[in-house]
Amino acid sequence: MSHPQSPGLGAATLAIHSQQQKDAFGSPHMPIYDTTTFTYPDTAALLEVTEGHRRAPLYSRYGHNPTLYALEETLAALEEAEVAWAFSSGMAAISTLFLSHGQSGIVCLGEVYGGTLSLLEQQLPELGINTHFLLEGHDPDALENLLESGVRLVYLETPTNPTLRLVDIAAVAEQAHRHGALVAVDSTFATPINQQPLTLGADIVLHSATKYLGGHSDLTAGVVMGSAKLLDPMWPWRQNLGCALSPQIASLLSRSLRTLSLRVQRHNTSALAIAETMSGHPAIARVLYPGLASHPGHHLACRQMRGFGGMLTLEFVGGRNAAAKVADQLTLFAIAPSLGGAESLVTQPCTTSHADLSAEERKRRGITDGMLRLSVGLEDVEDLLNDLHHAITTLEES
Ligand code: PLP
Numbered sequence: 495m496s497h498p499q500s501p502g503l504g505a506a507t508l509a510i511h512s513q514q515q516k517d518a519f520g521s522p523h524m525p526i527y528d529t530t531t532f533t534y535p536d537t538a539a540l541l542e543v544t545e546g547h548r549r550a551p552l553y554s555r556y557g558h559n560p561t562l563y564a565l566e567e568t569l570a571a572l573e574e575a576e577v578a579w580a581f582s583s584g585m586a587a588i589s590t591l592f593l594s595h596g597q598s599g600i601v602c603l604g605e606v607y608g609g610t611l612s613l614l615e616q617q618l619p620e621l622g623i624n625t626h627f628l629l630e631g632h633d634p635d636a637l638e639n640l641l642e643s644g645v646r647l648v649y650l651e652t653p654t655n656p657t658l659r660l661v662d663i664a665a666v667a668e669q670a671h672r673h674g675a676l677v678a679v680d681s682t683f684a685t686p687i688n689q690q691p692l693t694l695g696a697d698i699v700l701h702s703a704t705k706y707l708g709g710h711s712d713l714t715a716g717v718v719m720g721s722a723k724l725l726d727p728m729w730p731w732r733q734n735l736g737c738a739l740s741p742q743i744a745s746l747l748s749r750s751l752r753t754l755s756l757r758v759q760r761h762n763t764s765a766l767a768i769a770e771t772m773s774g775h776p777a778i779a780r781v782l783y784p785g786l787a788s789h790p791g792h793h794l795a796c797r798q799m800r801g802f803g804g805m806l807t808l809e810f811v812g813g814r815n816a817a818a819k820v821a822d823q824l825t826l827f828a829i830a831p832s833l834g835g836a837e838s839l840v841t842q843p844c845t846t847s848h849a850d851l852s853a854e855e856r857k858r859r860g861i862t863d864g865m866l867r868l869s870v871g872l873e874d875v876e877d878l879l880n881d882l883h884h885a886i887t888t889l890e891e892s
Contacts, residue, residue, distance in 0.1 A: 505572055505687050506755035512571035513748075515564040524564035526745040530554055557738035565744040566717075568751050569707075572686040573699055575719035579732060580744055584682065584702025585609045586737035587716030591678055591700065592618055592647075593735075594728040599624040599645035604631035604661055605654035605859060606680065607702075608847055614649075629859065631661045634669060641673035651680040652689075652798075653791075656807050656843045656867040657860045658782045660791035663798055667695030676724065682706070682834075687758040688801040697724055705834030706804070709750045709757050713743050757836075757872060761804025764878065765870040769806050771879055777816070777886050779864065782807040804870045805833060807843075814863035816889050817842050821866055823885035826878055833869035838878055841867050 503511070517525055532551040534540040542548045552558040562580055569578035581587040588610050592600060602614050602625065614625040626645060628636050637648070648670045652661040667677045678698040679691035685706045691699045701707055703715035716739075718725065732738055739747070762785075769783035781788075784795035785802030795802055810816040821829055827840040831847060841847060844863045848856055856862070870878065 504755075508571040509568060509751045509754050512568045513564040514567055515560050517560070523748060524561050524745070526741050527551070527554075527559050527561045528741055529559070532558070554741060555736050555738060556733045559738075559741050559744070561741035561744045561748075562739060565739070565748045565751075568748060569717050570719055572751070572754070573692055573719045574690055575692055575699065575721075577722045577725045578717055578719040579725060579728065580703070580739035580747070581716035581718065581732065582737045582739055582743075583714045584680075584700070584704055584716035585613075586735070587700050587702075587718045588680065589613055590728050590731045590735060590737060591698065591718060592623070592649075594731045595647050595676060595678070595698075595724075596623050596625075598647070599626065599640075599643075600647045600649055601626040601628060601637065601640045601645050603628050603637070603648065603650040603666065604652075604659060605629075605657065606649070606651050607655060607682075608850075610649075610651075610680070631659060632666050634665075637666070637669060641670065641675055646673075646675045648675055648677045649680075650677070651683070653683045653784055653795075653803065653805065655683065655805070656782075656841075656847065656865060658683075658784055658789070658791075658805060658807060659860075660784060660794045660798070662794055663691050663694040663696050667697070671695070683803055683805050684799060685754065685758050685803070687755050688762065688803055689799045692720065694798055697721075703747055705832070706758060706761070707750060707754065707834075708747055709754065709834060709836065711832060711835035711837065713746050713750075715739050715743055715747050758801065758804070760872050761870055762801035764872075764875040765804045765806050765868075766802060767875050768868070768870055768878060768882065772808055772882065775886065777811055777889050778808050779811045780809040782809070805867065806870065807865050807867045809862055810864040810866070810889075812864065812889060814842075814844060817864045817866045818845070819889060820882075820885045823888045824881055826871075826873055826881040827868060835869070836872045838871035838873060839869040843867055 543550045566578040650661045670677045676697040679696045680700045682702045698720040701717050703717050766785045769781050773781045783806040821840050827838040830839045
């Protein structure tokens with residue numbers, strides 16, 4: 495859905511006031527239209543809609559549903575996008591993007607989520623789509639060669655998982671646009687509160703809304719945003735793959751967005767406090783967090799992000815066993831492979847998200863066995879710090 499220009503309004507206000515769709519009874523939020531289809535008084539009225547003369551709800555699988563429209567208006571406002579489309583998962587959004595825009599080849603910059611990597615490495619090549627990988631992130635010479643060879647979709651995540659590396663969105667967009675290529679950014683880790691890729695020059699932004707946008711570990715959803723012209727080719731794919739978001743989950747996600755700004759501010763301040771406190775701890779070799787001046791991407795983070803997010807990675811001096819021991823001793827950080835919820839979570843990449851890679855491959859990607867990735871939740875930060883200190887003390891006892 496397109497949204498009216500709202501110059502000057504902040505993200506917290508936009509999250510609450512961007513819905514133009516209203517129900518007939520003045521509900522302050524769009525109720526759940528728990529309906530498969532929408533009826534029309536006569537054939538002429540139906541034709542007006544099916545022939546595209548008037549936009550109105552028709553069939554929920556098509557994404558034609560007022561609850562979805564209302565959600566999409568809010569999402570578009572938050573990313574300053576013309577259009578947002580909601581999907582049944584982050585992977586549904588990402589695969590629909592690749593199928594509709596990837597025919598001339600896709601280049602993936604840096605580290606990406608495992609499901610995305612598997613699509614790019616295995617399923618898409620099986621369909622004849624050429625995919626390329628520049629593991630170092632933005633390598634201008636290598637990217638130039640690929641763009642010259644005709645690759646037309648550049649895909650990246652920033653910050654990345656689990657090393658929290660950054661990619662310079664504006665620089666990639668400038669280079670890609672000289673060749674007429676599109677840049678799509680998975681901005682899941684950042685959220686629109688901390689980073690707006692479209693304002694930096696990207697063409698398309700995606701989120702796994704399962705994470706921070708949902709924010710409570712109770713829904714699965716995805717979203718793609720950009721101009722109507724660029725999203726149009728995705729329309730038949732979303733319709734015919736049948737992966738539009740359900741109205742029930744759209745309503746839950748709309749509710750979550752109303753507190754997104756508050757939640758993200760809290761994630762930002764708590765993660766920064768933990769990163770600063772853990773830096774220099776004798777049991778910890780490195781703290782990876784873009785908000786630390788020691789982070790190699792800190793200057794870029796200051797340029798392209800407004801906050802540094804709730805994700806950080808600790809690397810333990812004692813390696814794999816020490817990291818596992820700390821994870822096992824934590825009580826407020828639960829061991830689980832997701833992120834972005836109210837509750838704090840911890841994972842050891844070498845035993846979970848990156849367990850399928852060889853030790854050599856993990857090393858190539860800068861992922862060490864002693865790393866623990868933290869998704870810092872909304873608990874009191876003093877309690878989270880106490881939990882970490884207590885868990886780390888057990889290393890000294892052994
Ligand atoms: N993108 C990122 C950065 C992710 O971390 C994930 C999942 O963890 C996805 C996409 C896929 O999202 P979903 O699980 O909603 O399909």
